[in-house]
Amino acid sequence: MANHLADATSPYLLQHKDNPVDWWPWGEAAFEEARRRDVPVLISVGYAACHWCHVMAHESFEDDGVAALMNDGFVAIKVDREERPDVDAVYMTATQAMSGQGGWPMTVFATPDGEPFFCGTYYPKPHFTRLLESVGTAWKEQRDEVLKQGAAVVQAIGGAQLVGGPTVPISAELLAAAAAGLFNDQDRAYGGFGGAPKFPPHMSLLFLLRHHQRTGSAEALEVTRHAAEQMGRGGIYDQLAGGFARYSVDATWTVPHFEKMLYDNALLLRAYTQLWRLTGDPFAKRIADETADFLLRDLGTPAGGLASALDADADGLEGLTYAWTPAQLVEVLGEEDGRWAADLFRVTETGTFEHGSSVLVLARDIDAAEPSLVARWHGVREKLLDARSKRPQPARDDKIVASWNGLAVTALAEHGVLTGAAASRAAAIALAGVLADRHLVGGRLRRVSRDGVVGEPAGVLEDYGCVAEGFLAVHQITADGRWLTLARELLDVALAHFGTGDGGFYDTADDAERLVTRPADPTDNATPSGLSAITAALVGYAALAGEHSYREAADAALEKVAPLFDKHPRFAGYSATVAEAALTGPYEIAIATNDPDDPLVAVAYRHAPPGTVIVAGPPDQPGVPLLADRPLRDGKPTAYVCRGFVCDRPLTDPAELVARLARE
Template sequence: MAERSNRLQFEKSPYLLQHKDNPVHWQAWGDEAFRAAREENKPIFLSIGYSTCHWCHVMEHESFETQEVADVLNRDFIPIKVDREERPDVDDIYMSALHAMRQRGGWPLSMFLTPDLKPFYGGTYWPKPLFLNVLGQVAKVWREAPGQVFETGDSIVEYLKLQKSAQAEGVGLSEEVFGAFFRQSLMSFDPAWGGFGQAPKFPHANQLSMLLRIWRRTGEPRALEMVKFTLDKMARGGIYDHLGYGFARYSTDARWLIPHFEKMLYDNAQLAVAYLEGFRATQEPMFRRVAQETLDYVLRVMTDPEGGFYSAEDADSEGEEGKFYVWTFEELSEVLNRDELDHFCRVYQVTPGGNFEHGANHLSLAAEFAWAEKDHPLIRSASEKLFKIREARVHPHKDDKVLTAWNGLTIRAMAIGWQVLGDKKYIEAAHRAAEFLKKKLAPQGDLLARFRDGEGRFAARLDDYAYLIQGLIDLYQCDFRPEILSWALDLQRRQDAKFWDAVGGAYFFTDGSDGSLLVRGKEGADGALPNANAVAAANLLRLHDLTLDAAYREKALKTLEVFAPTAAEFPSAFGTLLLAYDYLTDLSSELAVLEGKEGEGAAFFEWLRGGFFPNHVLASAVESADFPPLLQNRRAQDGKTTFYLCRNQTCEAPSRDAAEVLAKLGECARYDLEAGRV
């Protein structure tokens, strides 16, 4: 048997580096570890997590830091560690395998594999005594019944291949799916606290975005009310950080009161967009402010000096979950004057007994106070004092890797933030991030997935391409820089070449070059992140409208067709796909704005960006331009700003009437939510 040691000190992942001093002989995912498993005929113990995962920390402390567990793992297994944020492709396969075993998913993901990487048994977090028992039982079965183990692994892999092999069946979606989505949302909606489902309660940003579009096209007041109520309750709750801003991952209770305290970049990017859209639709000032504060949190805390965006902040500090964020009544009494203390405690529901562990309080805005109460002089002065004190505490660990996919989502959020809020810092941040990604993560043209500590690594997956293309399209919609759209088009060509399934339609998640991945699958449903195929479909529709290239639209239609049967059956799981379908079935507008020399189009853009006009694309230039094709052969007539509006490939006469054009953009293709209901 070859002498092995822990090899994680050679990695860049913050999660893997957290485990580099474990007595477990951890190996990184790769040929060296696979070869050892084959040569020594040992099963692989695969542990997948991420650096800000609370239960990953718990299992490390209870098990992986102990010599007792390490001895068993090192003797009977080849232990491999994977950062799910670096390798979502690996994580997806083995999390799907866990679900196939009829077990609930989560992290840490603990999976046992044959030497040829086929999963045969798994779980998530196991306390040390149970974990030791599992290790003993698995080792025993491996010794005594290896044939049974291989048979199980083979059957699971065949199941996964079947599950992830969606093909176009010639049946598309119909607008009836919007009614089904609305009814499913209504059934799961929490009328007391907002959101969908019960504890633990997660934000569902794309579900809210889809409900806004249903309201826009049907006038259904309940769709709008679900969105408004949920946005209000989340922002008031403890899932929102009232001192430092930004949203935590999820709420442990139905009231949004006590969160799981980790903050993820992708959540904050998606929720910023949800609040921006909520403001566009309702003009509710609270939504505008929450979006602004969330984007400001990302700029202040989650931004690399060179422009990329970091991945996450941990829930734990000093070994305790939430310690950075909570306050005892005694702590507040020591630093606030009497008037500040009394009013702050009323507004944020602070009591001597607390609402969290060990008598601590986590802040949430009391129902009797309006959001504007945050601007009361006593609240402002108290908040400033407490924020300064909190900044001096030991901060939670920050995962400072830059992920292409999540940066794409955040570029989009910053771009839309500039459109709605008008502050140039947001568009500047979006451009800096785009430049960072192009320099560090696309030096040869093809995207890489992760940058950290001077190293770009891992071939990009579909989500990296789709999210970044989406972000670049939204960034182009801000200031119409042709090089931004050109890069988006170049990435789209690369995405098509690497991931498109020319036989069955839609995109594979991986490019097929990694032989260690047992399954090359396609997905259409959302998870914590928007589905990459769904984002890709929307991108294709928008790129078609900007370039007039019919091939983009054909791919979008085929992608929607692939997932249509499942989306029709489970529409609430396909919110992002339905956003693309909403764009397709609406009076989707292509607007070319040729500005006159005086730049009088500025007022029009301000009106447009402040309202809720979701299904359109813009291209603009001063007087004339040849790129993108939407601008070709169009001029500012008589030197005055001229609007060229087309809807569903039918163009209207040029107009100089901004109000008329804006009114037309506000029109939509209406449908009946009850259509097709039995």
């Protein structure tokens, strides 16, 4: 026997290629080996940036004694959850059903047919050793009971789907109930929802911003603003380099779990950009600008595309790169600036993190300070960032995940067109090109690529939805019909191969690898669910192309997920965001112009109702339905405000367009 991970493309699997464990990658060969040996499989699921995955690896998987137990009694399979979200979803449902909680690393014992019979997460070495022995004994001496347990678990997780469930029409009352649920669940002191650990609620904030714009709800805007300010000033946000960590271990956003994920930062970039659009708050714009800079600077890869994550650890220690003591600040900045920085960033002698060190937080509003203080702050940040760059740096998971890059395309496109950031606009177009040229193979999406080479795992529903939505965003900022055509091709695949037959969607295609159950999770968690992502793209495509059948599919899917809105709004943020657009129309704005920088374009983007699609370009562009039969009026750039391709009278005056949009 030998470790089989040396040829893996996943950085996470490659981290384990030198373990004494005889790891197998996920695949039929591993299960066939388990059947040949008549032993259970041990499925270990994690990801490259996961701190506790590293801890369990160091404690157990690098230990010869533990490895011997694993090798003798099991076929051990290592899974990168980011490459195989379908596998992760199936066994996470089982883990949550059996233990009441989930997380990574995920540890699953299953039959040689993949049926899980015992599941958990992180186990310290002594517990894990005893568990291996106990499971091995049960497999040999109580086989019938183990198999019955596995069959029961499979039946239970197969029923935990939103297939054949109730449907509820989308209504203003339902979305008001979703907003009220979030209001009730908010942390009024520190912002966000719930207690520790606290995750950035990006999708809920996007929903509340659209809800505010449609209804005028002051509470929706205030809840969003408060959460955005607390996060942006907290330790979850990198006060020196920009970018958000995965979550805060406390309720105050002070000490993060330091991994930085592409999907969080893409969704937060959208939230802060939209908050600035609606309020003009310079703080929101600064956080958006710095987050966009982080994405392009720290996650950009030589082969194109954005890397998945930065690790939580450096040199095996969590937070080593980021934490400071007062003495370290003085060493870098000198006595006067060091003391000033310690006060500004709340770096104390006792510390907020480990070993007397502190995570930097922004103690007071600096964006609106007098120019000399702002300049001093920028100078201090520059010096500290330079000093920090000489410390050990976190590793980077440089695989390109289709759905997460799709989220980034949409976010960068919005940031670029709203703020005028040319780098964001160019990056959105380039990223879309990488996804179209590399990940779209034979008309079907592939989930991952690395170093310019596309991987084998098939795209799941969230890939189709997020990439299609990204293509639609690029279509809008370029008026290039190619992107609309590509989005339609992806949506047609999703409708043909992922539908449940009753308006919903499975997460895997009907011709994908068969797992013990076919996942169909409608809830938004760390990322938009496949259902909410594909629904967003269906609504957008229908509005841009004027093809009602796609809107009918979107409405049917929204009715499937709508029961979650008032019961579990924190797990339906993205689908509720889409529902806000659907309830509004969404509006369509066509701007016939030969000048993409015409003031009408800026007005349309700044003042459009929630979810509006906007295309600006010369009239009758090939492949751009929204510009068809939309002539310039008296030779001037002309705006058409439409719903269902039925338009109001054309407008040429930006002030008139502002007044027209203000009525919505």
